[in-house]
Amino acid sequence: MPAKLNENTEVALPLRNIISMVAAASLATWAYFGVIERLNTLETSRELMNADLLKKSEQTTTDSEQFMLIEHLASELEKLQTDIESGKAPFDQQQKLTLDFYERRITSLEESMEKLRNGG
Numbered sequence: 001m002p003a004k005l006n007e008n009t010e011v012a013l014p015l016r017n018i019i020s021m022v023a024a025a026s027l028a029t030w031a032y033f034g035v036i037e038r039l040n041t042l043e044t045s046r047e048l049m050n051a052d053l054l055k056k057s058e059q060t061t062t063d064s065e066q067f068m069l070i071e072h073l074a075s076e077l078e079k080l081q082t083d084i085e086s087g088k089a090p091f092d093q094q095q096k097l098t099l100d101f102y103e104r105r106i107t108s109l110e111e112s113m114e115k116l117r118n119g120g
Helices: 015-058 061-086 090-117
Strands: none
Touching: none
């Protein structure tokens, strides 16, 4: 004799089984969304890393060389500024030598002129 189902049909289940089914469904839902969230996080980080790599690959070696040259020139400028401030710049040294030479030469010429004026 087949059972007829309608809106008045009663199902008898122990409360323990009903609680177990609700808990299992809740746990499965929580686990599913946790896995989906983790996959989304990993995919986002991968996309960001790929975007960074593409941006880096677009930078040519010429740019890198120019940056290195700018850094080198900046350090050379700083050295030159400190040399100028301390009076040790290459042109300053050359001018000092030239002035010292002229000073000795003029002193020598003045002494010679003084000797000629004094008669001897």
